[in-house]
Amino acid sequence: AQRVTQPEKLLSVFKGAPVELKCNYSYSGSPELFWYVQYSRQRLQLLLRHISRESIKGFTADLNKGETSFHLKKPFAQEEDSAMYYCALGRRALTFGSGTRLQVQP
Amino acid sequence: KAGVTQTPRYLIKTRGQQVTLSCSPISGHRSVSWYQQTPGQGLQFLFEYFSETQRNKGNFPGRFSGRQFSNSRSEMNVSTLELGDSALYLCASSLAEHTGELFFGEGSRLTVL
Numbered sequence: 001a002q003r004v005t006q007p008e009k010l011l012s013v014f015k016g017a018p019v020e021l022k023c024n025y026s027y028s029g030s031p032e033l034f035w036y037v038q039y040s041r042q043r044l045q046l047l048l049r050h051i052s053r054e055s056i057k058g059f060t061a062d063l064n065k066g067e068t069s070f071h072l073k074k075p076f077a078q079e080e081d082s083a084m085y086y087c088a089l090g091r092r093a094l095t096f097g098s099g100t101r102l103q104v105q106p
Numbered sequence: 107k108a109g110v111t112q113t114p115r116y117l118i119k120t121r122g123q124q125v126t127l128s129c130s131p132i133s134g135h136r137s138v139s140w141y142q143q144t145p146g147q148g149l150q151f152l153f154e155y156f157s158e159t160q161r162n163k164g165n166f167p168g169r170f171s172g173r174q175f176s177n178s179r180s181e182m183n184v185s186t187l188e189l190g191d192s193a194l195y196l197c198a199s200s201l202a203e204h205t206g207e208l209f210f211g212e213g214s215r216l217t218v219l
Contacts, residue, residue: 034206043109044196044210086149091204092162093139096149 002027004089006097013077014105021072021100023061023087033070034094035061036086044086047072057081077104107132110211112197118217124185127214131178131199137161138180139208140172143194152195155180156203184216192218 003026013019025031035047048056050063050070061072070087082104087097111130119125131138140152151164155174172182178199184191194215198208 032206043212046207046209049207088206091206093151093154093164094141094149094206094208095151096141098148 002031002089002095004087004095004097006085006087006100008100009098010101010103012103012105015079016076019072019074019077019081019102019104021085021087021102023070023072023097025068025070025087025089027068027089031063031065031070031089032091033061033063034088035059035070035072036088036096038084038086040083047085077102079104079106110197110199110209112195112211112214114214115212116215116217118219119187120219121187121189123187124183125187125216126181126183127195127197127216129180129182129197129199129211131180131197132209135199135201135209136178137200137203137205138174138178139198139200140180140182141196141198142166143196143213144192149196152182154203161203187218189218192216 005024033050037047038044059074063070084099084101086099088094113128137156139154141149143149153172154162158174169185174180194213196213197211
């Protein structure tokens with residue numbers, strides 16, 4: 001069975017500090033991984049997907065098949081990055097991690 | 107383009123009743139998925155519909171059902187409600203089936219008393 005683990009429920013950093021939101025997955029086969037974000041009072045939205053290898057709002061995520069990880073990183077956190085972040089795996093039906101709340105303090 | 111629209115946004119039911127939730131996908135999107143979100147279990151996949159056919163179903167009891175209409179609008183139904191069915195039910199649409207690139211609605215928050 002596929003599984004996504006986000007070990008941190010809450011990550012608190014100061015503005016300008018680097019951010020790394022951890023995501024580990026369990027899947028037999030070639031995984032498709034995504035990061036979704038939910039800002040306060042907004043709907044859940046796609047932030048980025050591993051196949052595009054793009055940077056969105058300064059965030060990047062690299063798939064490491066050896067470590068079965070897909071950590072989300074940003075070199076300099078901004079207050080507007082404060083949100084709930086979900087790592088998700090799959091295509092036919094997404095398996096979501098439990099989410100990490102990122103708090104960026106001024 | 108209008109986003110995914112879910113109705114009703116909030117509803118309260120009692121145990122044993124049944125409920126129907128509605129979802130209108132983004133125009134042109136033919137795939138609709140449903141997810142249940144609870145504090146304890148997080149986001150869990152319920153089902154996916156494409157071209158009026160259920161393509162995939164999550165690990166939920168038969169009390170949970172759904173359908174999709176020819177205009178891609180979808181409904182999900184929960185019969186014989188239990189307290190544990192209290193949750194936020196999220197609908198998501200996508201252009202194609204079997205994709206993880208989903209556009210979510212704001213959800214229907216169901217409270218079962």
